[in-house]
Structures are given as structure tokens and as C-alpha cells.
Amino acid sequence: MSTDATARGLWPEGWERVVLDTTDSTMAEAARRAASGLAGPTWIMAHEQTAGRGRRGRDWASEAGNLAATLVYRPEATPAEAARRSFLAAVALFEALAIHVDRTRLSLKWPNDVLMDGGKVAGILLESAGQGPFVDWLAIGIGVNLASAPGDVRDAAFPPVALADDGGPKVDAEEFLTHLADAFATQEGKLDAFGFGRIREDWLRHAARLGEVIVARTGTEEITGVFETIDEAGNLMLRTPQGTRAISAADVFFQEGQ
Numbered sequence: 001m002s003t004d005a006t007a008r009g010l011w012p013e014g015w016e017r018v019v020l021d022t023t024d025s026t027m028a029e030a031a032r033r034a035a036s037g038l039a040g041p042t043w044i045m046a047h048e049q050t051a052g053r054g055r056r057g058r059d060w061a062s063e064a065g066n067l068a069a070t071l072v073y074r075p076e077a078t079p080a081e082a083a084r085r086s087f088l089a090a091v092a093l094f095e096a097l098a099i100h101v102d103r104t105r106l107s108l109k110w111p112n113d114v115l116m117d118g119g120k121v122a123g124i125l126l127e128s129a130g131q132g133p134f135v136d137w138l139a140i141g142i143g144v145n146l147a148s149a150p151g152d153v154r155d156a157a158f159p160p161v162a163l164a165d166d167g168g169p170k171v172d173a174e175e176f177l178t179h180l181a182d183a184f185a186t187q188e189g190k191l192d193a194f195g196f197g198r199i200r201e202d203w204l205r206h207a208a209r210l211g212e213v214i215v216a217r218t219g220t221e222e223i224t225g226v227f228e229t230i231d232e233a234g235n236l237m238l239r240t241p242q243g244t245r246a247i248s249a250a251d252v253f254f255q256e257g258q
């Protein structure tokens with residue numbers, strides 16, 4: 001318990017905290033720890049990752065001073081329910097970031113990126129294991145560009161940005177983890193009490209380009225339509241001239257001039 005916020009008692013009770021100097025990927029570390037037994041829901045943070053990974057098989061560059069952390073736990077959840085935790089994580093991440101920057105600068109891009117002034121400031125990656133009706137474990141990996149954005153820009157549509165850019169706040173990664181863990185525990189409480197519908201409402205309130213025309217690229221097609229909502233399963237619902245499409249996996253792009 002080393003940071004100010006942790007020492008002030010913000011760290012949620014019953015959630016474990018592990019801070020590593022370096023690891024390959026906190027996702028890999030989470031899988032190893034899940035296989036060998038977890039004392040309880042555990043946040044694993046690393047100051048350095050040598051093999052960070054992103055969504056859809058991409059690499060994730062972890063610049064010094066940024067947050068790289070994974071929550072690994074055993075929610076009583078089917079694979080579909082576990083997958084919907086990405087929206088819960090996105091809402092928690094939004095709230096943790098909004099402690100440091102004006103919330104009007106933040107928005108959520110389906111399925112689970114956080115944008116600041118239209119650039120990507122944070123991403124979320126889910127991995128799980130299990131063969132029964134419920135997942136054995138779920139790992140939610142979160143990368144936040146606190147100090148600096150990676151220079152290697154792959155997705156020019158959403159250039160990476162950092163909280164500290166242009167004289168922005170310099171936020172310590174361990175301190176941020178405490179705020180994130182606190183926000184996540186709050187959202188889990190909401191899920192328990194009110195169900196996914198409430199998380200979905202909160203996510204939609206922060207959604208970028210809701211009601212506007214966007215483009216979804218799946219591996220096989222490009223679908224353009226009005227972003228109507230997300231459904232109860234977390235699918236992106238796009239209204240197209242051929243009817244409304246429910247999209248479960250895609251990269252989303254915005255159209256200029258809107």
C-alpha cells in the first residue's frame with residue numbers, strides 16, 4: 001500500500017493489489033496466477049511490460065509512466081456475461097480519468113476504447129478461460145497513456161494521446177490504479193444491484209457518435225450505418241438502408257465532418 005490515495009483508504013476492501021517492476025504482459029501474469037490459485041480478485045500492475053498485447057492480436061506499447069494493469073478474478077458469469085464486463089470496465093475507466101480531466105473531453109468508443117479530445121487515451125482487453133457454463137477466470141487488461149502516447153501510430157483515425165500532453169496533469173500510475181480499482185468496485189456493485197441494463201445506460205451516456213453515421217469494419221465487410229445503441233448483449237446496433245445490423249466484433253471508424 002504505497003501511494004497516497006491507497007494510504008488514504010481508497011483501495012477497495014477485499015481486492016488484492018500486486019505491483020511488479022517488470023513482466024512480459026500483465027495478461028500473461030494474470031493467467032499464470034489464475035492457474036496457480038487466486039486469494040481473491042487481484043489487480044496486477046507492472047511498471048514495465050516487455051510483451052504487452054492489444055485487441056485483435058495487436059501489440060501494445062507500454063511507455064514508461066503509463067498504466068499497464070490487469071484485473072483477474074472469478075466472477076460467477078457465463079462467457080457472454082463475462083464479455084459484457086468490458087462495458088463495465090470502460091465506465092470505470094471513464095470515471096477514473098474524469099478525476100483528472102474535464103469529463104466533457106472524454107468519450108467511449110465501441111467496444112471499449114476511451115477517447116480524449118478524439119484521440120485514444122486508453123484501451124481494454126478481455127481474456128478468459130473455462131469450459132463449463134461459467135468462466136473459470138476473467139482477466140481485464142487496461143492500458144492508459146498517462147505520461148506519453150506511443151510514437152508508432154498504427155490507427156491514424158484515433159491517434160494515441162496522453163493525459164500529460166500539452167501541459168495536462170501528471171498522474172502517477174500507482175495512484176491511478178487506486179482510483180481505477182475503486183471505480184471498478186463501484187461499478188461491480190451497480191451490476192450486482194441493478195443488472196447490466198444500468199451499466200449499458202451509463203456506457204451509452206458517454207458513447208462517442210451515438211445517433212451518427214459510423215463505419216464498422218469486421219474482418220470480412222465494411223458496414224456503414226447510424227449508431228443506434230448497444231443491445232443487451234453488448235452488440236453494436238447499426239441502422240443501415242438494409243435494416244438494423246447487430247455487430248459483435250469490429251473496428252469502428254468515424255466519418256469526418258460530423
Ligand code: BTN
Pocket residue numbers: 025026027028049051052053054055056058060067068069070113122123124125141142143144
Ligand atoms: C487495445 O488494443 O486497445 C487494448 C489494449 C490493452 C493493453 C493492456 S496494458 C495492460 C494489459 N497487459 C497487456 O498486455 N495488455 C493489457
